[in-house]
Amino acid sequence: MARGLGSCIGIAVYEPHNRIAALAHVMLPGPAPAGPPADQPARFADQAIVSIIAAVERLGGRPRDCIIKLAGGAQVIRLASKDDKLQVGKRNIAAVQEALERHGLRIAGQNVGGTVGRTLTVYAATGVTTVRLVGGVEEPL
Amino acid sequence: MQQTQEAAVAPALASALINAVTYAGEQLSGLIECPIRLIGTHVERLRLERLPGLIEGEDRLVTAIYLAFSGPFEGHVVLSFSPDAAAELASRLLMEPVDGSCELDEMAQSALGEIGNITTSAFLTSIANAFQYAVHPSPPVVVQDMIGALLSNVVVELALESTHALLVHTVFEVDGEAVQGELMLLPTNQSCDSLESRLASCK
Numbered sequence: 001m002a003r004g005l006g007s008c009i010g011i012a013v014y015e016p017h018n019r020i021a022a023l024a025h026v027m028l029p030g031p032a033p034a035g036p037p038a039d040q041p042a043r044f045a046d047q048a049i050v051s052i053i054a055a056v057e058r059l060g061g062r063p064r065d066c067i068i069k070l071a072g073g074a075q076v077i078r079l080a081s082k083d084d085k086l087q088v089g090k091r092n093i094a095a096v097q098e099a100l101e102r103h104g105l106r107i108a109g110q111n112v113g114g115t116v117g118r119t120l121t122v123y124a125a126t127g128v129t130t131v132r133l134v135g136g137v138e139e140p141l
Numbered sequence: 142m143q144q145t146q147e148a149a150v151a152p153a154l155a156s157a158l159i160n161a162v163t164y165a166g167e168q169l170s171g172l173i174e175c176p177i178r179l180i181g182t183h184v185e186r187l188r189l190e191r192l193p194g195l196i197e198g199e200d201r202l203v204t205a206i207y208l209a210f211s212g213p214f215e216g217h218v219v220l221s222f223s224p225d226a227a228a229e230l231a232s233r234l235l236m237e238p239v240d241g242s243c244e245l246d247e248m249a250q251s252a253l254g255e256i257g258n259i260t261t262s263a264f265l266t267s268i269a270n271a272f273q274y275a276v277h278p279s280p281p282v283v284v285q286d287m288i289g290a291l292l293s294n295v296v297v298e299l300a301l302e303s304t305h306a307l308l309v310h311t312v313f314e315v316d317g318e319a320v321q322g323e324l325m326l327l328p329t330n331q332s333c334d335s336l337e338s339r340l341a342s343c344k
Contacts, residue, residue, distance in 0.1 A: 088294075
């Protein structure tokens with residue numbers, strides 16, 4: 001479960017043949033700073049996807065069979081200042097989408113953008129992925 | 142009031158920040174004409190993902206007032222309450238009932254914004270006097286959302302420069318536990334370095 005997603009992107013991954021579930025919580029579009037490996041690679045979009053692919057393969061799964069769904073990338077605080085200029089929510093959405101495409105992975109569903117927080121859940125037993133917007137109910141994604 | 146053992150925060154800086162929070166509490170108490178007690182006020186340097194509201198309960202619904210501040214000392218302030226507590230606080234200021242179960246109207250948002258303004262301005266004034274800096278707060282923004290979602294927008298700027306941040310944190314009680322809020326101040330690391338340098342040069 002990835003709770004309280006604002007500008008961050010939750011990436012829910014399910015490989016149905018081997019029933020492998022994974023979830024990443026991406027904070028920044030990246031790239032990670034040069035030099036030694038980033039302290040938390042999954043906070044950056046491309047590194048998060050690389051980590052997911054490696055984890056799926058390590059468990060005997062096939063990344064290209066994965067069902068991938070996204071949630072988040074909102075601008076919860078709207079301030080006429082550098083925060084709006086950063087537009088990290090939008091940049092995170094674009095970075096994750098581009099990175100998935102670069103790795104030959106398809107997005108099966110997404111609930112992204114806007115101005116409200118979300119919680120993303122993937123149920124490992126069934127592969128069902130849901131999203132709940134603030135003030136709303138949990139719904140299939 | 143304490144510094145955590147693992148934090149590398151200069152005692153003089155921590156003391157100035159804690160004094161500023163105390164002063165902010167006093168001003169808020171004056172605004173709403175009710176005694177306020179600060180609980181667990183502390184200053185620590187910690188990993189961003191360990192901020193209160195990001196390590197657990199990230200989907201907890203809050204009504205929060207956000208301000209940024211800029212100048213030689215810059216960063217973010219988040220003053221958060223449960224929706225019912227925010228409504229109670231707004232109603233005390235407006236001297237009329239405010240319903241916490243639905244979206245706040247313009248008057249209630251304005252009242253909460255003013256609470257954020259007074260609290261933050263008092264804090265920044267205290268810092269400005271201690272360090273002889275001019276500090277400028279932004280207009281307040283009132284947000285009702287999941288605390289994790291709100292904080293993720295705040296910390297992303299800090300995350301661009303570091304994996305850690307300085308946190309000034311307190312919980313305050315109004316009228317016992319009738320209204321409880323949480324104040325988080327997150328200066329940029331560059332600002333903290335600047336303040337510590339200024340402290341060192343004053344010795």
